[in-house]
Structures are given as structure tokens and as C-alpha cells.
Amino acid sequence: MTLRTTLMMMQACGALAFSTVIFAENAASNITQDSYLNDGDNKVKDGSNIELQTLQVQGRALSYYKEDEAALATRTSTPIDETPQSIQIVTEELIEDQAARQITDLYRSISGMSQNNVSTVTLRGFSQDEVLYDGLKGDPFGDFSIPQLFTIEQIQVLKGPSGAIYGAGEPGGVINYVTKKPTYEQKNTLKVSAGNKDFLSGSIESSGPANEDASQRYRVGIYSDGQNSYRNNVEEENRIIDLGYAWDIDENNTLTVQYTDIHQYLSGARLRGIPTDDEGNFLADTSWNNNEKSDYQELDAQVFQARLDHSINSWLESNASVRYFENTETQKYHESKGLDTTDSDKVKREFRDQVRSREGITLAGNLIAELGDHTVLVGSDYFHQKNDFLYHKTTKGVAELSLSNPVYGQDDISAYDMALQTNESTTTDQIGLYVQDQWQVTDRLDFLAGARIDRIEEKYDGYKLKTGTTKANYKDTGYSSRIGATYKLNDNWKPYTSFSTGFVPQDAADQQKSADGSLFDPEESQQFEAGVRSYWFNNKLNVNLAAYHIVRKNILQEDPNDSDLLVSFGKVRSQGVELDILTDITPRWVANISYAYNDVKVTDAAEGVYFANTPYHQLGLWSRYDFPSIDSSIAVGADYVSQQKNRDDQIVKPYTVYDMSWQTKWQDWKFQLNIKNLLDKEYAVSGFTKNIGSFVGERRRVYVTAAYDF
Numbered sequence: 001m002t003l004r005t006t007l008m009m010m011q012a013c014g015a016l017a018f019s020t021v022i023f024a025e026n027a028a029s030n031i032t033q034d035s036y037l038n039d040g041d042n043k044v045k046d047g048s049n050i051e052l053q054t055l056q057v058q059g060r061a062l063s064y065y066k067e068d069e070a071a072l073a074t075r076t077s078t079p080i081d082e083t084p085q086s087i088q089i090v091t092e093e094l095i096e097d098q099a100a101r102q103i104t105d106l107y108r109s110i111s112g113m114s115q116n117n118v119s120t121v122t123l124r125g126f127s128q129d130e131v132l133y134d135g136l137k138g139d140p141f142g143d144f145s146i147p148q149l150f151t152i153e154q155i156q157v158l159k160g161p162s163g164a165i166y167g168a169g170e171p172g173g174v175i176n177y178v179t180k181k182p183t184y185e186q187k188n189t190l191k192v193s194a195g196n197k198d199f200l201s202g203s204i205e206s207s208g209p210a211n212e213d214a215s216q217r218y219r220v221g222i223y224s225d226g227q228n229s230y231r232n233n234v235e236e237e238n239r240i241i242d243l244g245y246a247w248d249i250d251e252n253n254t255l256t257v258q259y260t261d262i263h264q265y266l267s268g269a270r271l272r273g274i275p276t277d278d279e280g281n282f283l284a285d286t287s288w289n290n291n292e293k294s295d296y297q298e299l300d301a302q303v304f305q306a307r308l309d310h311s312i313n314s315w316l317e318s319n320a321s322v323r324y325f326e327n328t329e330t331q332k333y334h335e336s337k338g339l340d341t342t343d344s345d346k347v348k349r350e351f352r353d354q355v356r357s358r359e360g361i362t363l364a365g366n367l368i369a370e371l372g373d374h375t376v377l378v379g380s381d382y383f384h385q386k387n388d389f390l391y392h393k394t395t396k397g398v399a400e401l402s403l404s405n406p407v408y409g410q411d412d413i414s415a416y417d418m419a420l421q422t423n424e425s426t427t428t429d430q431i432g433l434y435v436q437d438q439w440q441v442t443d444r445l446d447f448l449a450g451a452r453i454d455r456i457e458e459k460y461d462g463y464k465l466k467t468g469t470t471k472a473n474y475k476d477t478g479y480s481s482r483i484g485a486t487y488k489l490n491d492n493w494k495p496y497t498s499f500s501t502g503f504v505p506q507d508a509a510d511q512q513k514s515a516d517g518s519l520f521d522p523e524e525s526q527q528f529e530a531g532v533r534s535y536w537f538n539n540k541l542n543v544n545l546a547a548y549h550i551v552r553k554n555i556l557q558e559d560p561n562d563s564d565l566l567v568s569f570g571k572v573r574s575q576g577v578e579l580d581i582l583t584d585i586t587p588r589w590v591a592n593i594s595y596a597y598n599d600v601k602v603t604d605a606a607e608g609v610y611f612a613n614t615p616y617h618q619l620g621l622w623s624r625y626d627f628p629s630i631d632s633s634i635a636v637g638a639d640y641v642s643q644q645k646n647r648d649d650q651i652v653k654p655y656t657v658y659d660m661s662w663q664t665k666w667q668d669w670k671f672q673l674n675i676k677n678l679l680d681k682e683y684a685v686s687g688f689t690k691n692i693g694s695f696v697g698e699r700r701r702v703y704v705t706a707a708y709d710f
Contacts, residue, residue, distance in 0.1 A: 061590035064093035084484025086159035108620025111594035123172035125574035125600035140301035161502030163480025171525030182217035201225030219244035233268030269297035273693035301327035360385035424462025474508035571604035617642035632664035646687025655683035
């Protein structure tokens with residue numbers, strides 16, 4: 001984009017905003033006080049001697065962007081102010097305002113979260129690839145497919161180790177997707193979207209009572225989209241069918257069942273990065289792709305979920321859940337093997353044929369007792385998962401690809417001589433027992449303590465070209481705990497502090513690679529966190545500040561004395577500060593700001609070990625201004641990520657990306673215009689290796705959406 005074009009766009013946006021403000025203010029000046037303060041059935045008549053009551057107007061941020069309670073951190077419905085650990089929630093309204101279709105669209109609104117590798121994120125300095133759905137394990141999107149948000153009502157993030165409540169997991173935190181459920185009130189929505197790069201999507205959702213007293217309810221959702229890309233050869237298709245049924249069996253029992261079918265297809269994928277130099281400069285145009293048009297990544301997944309909520313008596317309740325999922329992810333793609341040593345314009349490639357299949361089930365049950373000042377939780381969960389991985393590849397006869405002038409279709413892919421690399425099956429069983437006490441010590445002081453024990457067994461049976469056939473059976477026990485407290489100094493200051501631990505078991509296949517044959521201990525992590533939640537200007541400004549210190553140890557690495565063996569001496573320290581601001585600047589103007597500073601240091605490791613994609617600074621902004629007189633709004637967003645490093649210590653340059661949104665309502669219609677990457681910036685969101693390069697950020701995308709409620 002030229003400077004002239006950029007300036008013209010900025011002037012046009014400014015003119016649009018200015019003219020809209022003038023129009024809205026002029027229209028507002030013609031609105032009488034009674035029409036603004038009262039509904040159509042309760043008008044203040046001229047000459048009436050009525051004393052108007054003070055009207056407390058709350059803006060969109062605190063009405064729709066803020067959630068006061070969540071069950072993620074404790075498995076009980078707990079006010080966030082009484083949760084002694086940082087928790088962040090992205091509501092459905094914020095998701096809709098930002099026209100977010102997938103989790104990558106929302107990183108700006110979650111402090112400390114940035115993109116890592118394809119579908120994984122970095123959270124508080126650590127790679128995070130495992131997620132929960134409604135508090136249960138079982139990710140239908142597998143390893144490389146990016147979760148779509150059509151079925152999602154909220155995204156909840158618990159920062160730091162969560163072992164005391166969810167068992168094995170990464171120390172950066174846990175991400176929980178809250179799915180849409182059948183509703184008591186009828187709601188029907190038809191939505192159509194179109195955009196550049198041939199984007200087109202359509203969806204219909206219907207939810208509401210299935211009988212007269214609404215004791216039975218249903219949900220039906222169907223979504224489909226398709227689009228091209230700025231990257232060569234890439235096209236994407238998504239299809240989701242989402243069904244739900246809820247039944248209030250009686251006043252003490254409610255059963256909810258859900259079924260979701262997911263299909264995702266990407267041609268020209270698995271989509272990798274573009275090689276860079278050591279300073280982070282792309283060595284090819286950002287449209288470059290090492291994949292052929294016939295390459296693809298395809299996901300098919302099905303999920304079944306059920307939950308029974310039962311009220312035993314006035315002080316005791318229970319819930320039981322089951323989640324079953326299966327998915328198959330097929331990938332046939334070309335992988336970059338680095339620059340040709342004799343011609344720096346050419347990239348060497350290999351062809352990979354991979355099939356990943358997963359099948360898993362999660363069972364969870366909880367008893368919650370309200371015993372005076374104590375809320376006691378006792379629960380157990382069981383997780384079973386089987387992963388199968390079949391992998392062939394070849395480098396023979398695979399043509400190199402030019403960076404400056406790529407010529408695709410040089411090879412007959414069907415003639416490739418493929419060699420088996422891996423054929424393995426891994427079965428994991430994890431059962432956990434946990435107990436937790438939430439004690440309201442005084443009206444101001446709340447105390448939380450919890451502990452969990454997990455028994456994990458992993459069986460590995462597989463073949464790898466380098467090591468041959470291997471069978472391994474690994475069993476271990478993990479312990480996790482958490483203790484914390486919140487205190488209400490006054491209505492403005494609510495500090496908290498906590499100490500939490502977590503663990504990640506080592507893979508069974510790795511247990512055969514120790515020099516003395518002994519088993520490796522699980523990775524262990526612990527976090528100290530202190531923060532304060534504060535409220536100002538009659539609760540129009542909410543500020544959350546958190547500081548943390550995380551230590552992770554027992555990380556497996558290659559033995560410096562023998563490259564075929566592993567050693568367990570790695571240790572990483574991550575510490576930082578997060579600041580989240582949610583404010584109604586005026587009843588019409590709101591802002592959501594998230595800032596994170598994170599410092600990761602490898603304190604014990606072999607030479608040349610780096611933690612990739614851990615920026616020191618991140619800043620996200622979303623600000624919206626409403627014009628009630630014309631039932632419209634305008635919004636802007638910004639996302640800044642500071643310099644990062646990839647796994648080979650190459651620089652990934654800092655970037656700032658701006659977005660813009662216009663929304664208006666007319667009768668039962670809502671129209672929305674979203675421009676993402678407003679200035680069409682070329683940038684890398686994260687890095688991988690010198691051979692693979694850096695992952696390219698999306699160029700400018702324009703979406704127009706019309707939604708009809710009926």
C-alpha cells in the first residue's frame with residue numbers, strides 16, 4: 001500500500017466518524033427528555049409535576065463485556081472478586097462486536113496470550129495447546145486445526161497452573177470454551193457474511209422452548225463458510241452442525257445433551273511460514289507458500305456431551321458430565337527443508353503424508369456442599385484418549401521452489417516414492433480426585449485451599465524409522481495444590497494472592513531414553529501470584545493488575561554426551577505483570593485494554609535452548625462509541641506485540657495492527673462492517689525455525705454481515 005492510499009483511507013475514516021458524530025448529536029438534540037428516559041408506555045407529559053428519579057446509565061463495557069461470576073477457577077459458581085487467581089473472560093457480545101470467527105481474532109483481548117505455532121498459543125511465556133470445553137477435556141480440533149467460534153458463548157482463561165482443579169496441564173494457564181446451550185426464550189437468527197478474497201458464510205441458529213412450560217428446550221445451529229487467502233494455493237472451508245436439548249426433569253434435575261459435527265478443509269496446507277533472515281525480514285513475498293495447490297489439511301470431528309445437574313437438598317448439589325469426541329486430521333503437504341546451499345533463492349522441500357486420529361472420553365462428577373461459611377467441593381474425573389499417528393514422507397524427486405518466482409506443479413505427486421516414518425498408537429488414562437474449600441472467614445476475607453491427586457498411565461506401541469519398534473508402559477502419580485485469599489479493603493480495592501502448582505507427565509516413549517534406564521519425573525511447575533481488582537468512578541472504571549512468578553522444572557532435553565538419550569535438568573522461570581482495563585468512559589464510549597509484560601529465562605538447560613514466541617510486551621485495545629439516536633456504533637481495535645525470537649534465535653519483528661468496525665441496527669436486522677488489518681500491514685505473528693520461517697499475519701480483510709432475528 002502506498003502512503004498516498006493510506007492517507008486517503010485515514011482521511012475517509014476520519015470524515016466518516018466526524019460526520020456520523022455530527023449527525024448523531026444533531027439527531028440527539030431533537031430527542032426530548034421523556035423519550036430518552038422513558039419507554040413508550042410511560043411518557044412524561046408536558047406540565048406534569050413529577051420529580052424524576054436519578055437514572056444510573058451503565059455503558060456497554062460493564063453491561064456486556066464484563067462477567068461477574070465464573071466456575072472455571074473453582075468448579076463452583078464463584079464471584080471473580082473472590083477468586084484468588086487471575087481469570088479473564090471474553091463474552092459473546094465482545095466476540096460479536098469484533099466479528100471474531102476463530103480464537104486467533106481475540107488474542108488482543110486476553111492479556112499475556114499471543115500466537116505460537118499454527119493453532120497453539122503462548123500464555124504467560126509457555127506454549128499452551130490443550131483446552132477445555134465446558135470444563136472438560138476433549139479438543140475436537142486436534143493438533144493443527146484452529147477452533148471456530150460459531151458454537152461458543154464465552155472464552156474463559158485461568159492464568160497460571162491449574163493442577164489443583166484440572167490435573168495435568170501447562171503452567172501458563174488453561175483455556176475453556178463455554179458452548180452455547182438451549183435457551184428458555186425463543187431466539188432465531190439468520191446471518192450472512194461476505195468479504196474480500198471471495199469470503200462467504202451463512203448460518204442459522206434457532207433456540208428456545210420445545211413445549212409450553214419451557215421445561216424442554218432445543219438448539220439447532222448450522223454454519224458454513226468458504227474463502228481464499230493472500231497466500232498462494234490456499235482455500236478454506238468450514239462446516240459446523242450444532243444440536244442441543246435440555247430437559248428440566250423436575251424442579252431438582254436438569255439434563256442437557258449436545259452434539260456437534262465439524263468439517264474443516266484447507267487446500268495448500270499445512271500452512272507454514274516464510275523463511276526470514278536473522279533480522280526477521282521475509283525472504284519472499286508474503287503470498288509465498290511452499291505447498292502445492294493439491295496439498296491439503298482436512299479435519300472431520302464429532303462431539304457428544306451430556307450433563308446432569310441435581311439438587312439433593314437445600315445445602316447439597318451435584319453434577320455429572322460426560323464428553324466423547326473423535327476426530328481424524330489428514331495432511332498431505334510439502335515441508336520446507338531450508339535454503340539450497342548453492343542457490344539462496346531456492347528452498348529444498350520434502351513431501352509428507354500424515355494421518356492423526358483421536359478418540360477420547362471424559363467423565364466428571366462433583367458434589368458441592370454449602371456448609372455455613374464454607375463451600376466444599378469434592379470431585380473426581382476420568383480422561384481416556386487414544387491417539388494414532390501414521391506418517392510417510394519422501395525427499396526423492398521433490399522439486400525445489402524459488403522464493404522470488406515460485407513455479408508450482410513441477411512434480412507428479414502420485415509418483416513420489418514414500419517411506420514409512422512413524423506408525424504409532426498412544427493410549428492415555430488419567431483419573432483424578434480433588435477436594436476444595438472456599439471459606440468466607442469474614443465479610444471481607446475469603447480463603448481458598450484445594451488439592452488434587454492424579455494417577456496417570458500411558459501405553460505406547462509404535463514404529464519409528466530411527467528407533468524401530470518400541471513398546472512402553474508408563475505409570476505415575478501427580479500431586480497438585482493451591483492456596484489463596486482475597487480481601488475487600490473497601491468498594492474500590494480488592495487485592496488477592498495465591499500459590500498454585502501443576503505438573504505434566506513425560507511421554508511414555510521418552511521414558512526409554514534415559515542413560516541409566518530410570519524413569520523421568522513429571523515436569524513440575526509452581527506459581528506465586530498477587531494482584532488487585534479495583535473499581536473507580538462509581539464502577540465505571542475496572543482495573544485488574546496481576547504480578548506472577550512461575551518456575552517450571554524437569555524439562556527433558558537432549559543429553560549433551562549422547563544425542564540418542566535424554567536428560568531431565570531443564571528449568572525455566574517466567575515472571576511478569578498483566579494489566580486489564582474495562583471502562584465506560586461515557587455511557588456511549590467504552591474501552592477494553594489489555595497489557596502484559598513477560599520475561600522468560602531458561603535458567604538450566606543445554607546450550608542453544610530457547611523459549612520461542614515470548615514477547616516482552618503486548619498491548620491490545622478495543623474501543624467502541626455508540627450513537628443511540630441512529631442505533632449505530634463505530635469501533636476501533638489495535639494489537640501490538642513486541643519483538644520475539646524463534647526456536648533458532650532469529651528475530652521476529654514487532655508489529656502493530658489496527659482494526660475498524662461499523663455496526664447499525666434497523667428493526668430486526670443488524671448490519672456490520674469489519675475491516676481487519678486496516679493499513680494492510682505485512683508482518684509475522686510468530687516464528688518457528690530457520691527452515692520453516694515465520695508465520696505470516698493476515699493481510700487486510702473486509703467483512704460485511706447482515707443478521708436477522710426472527
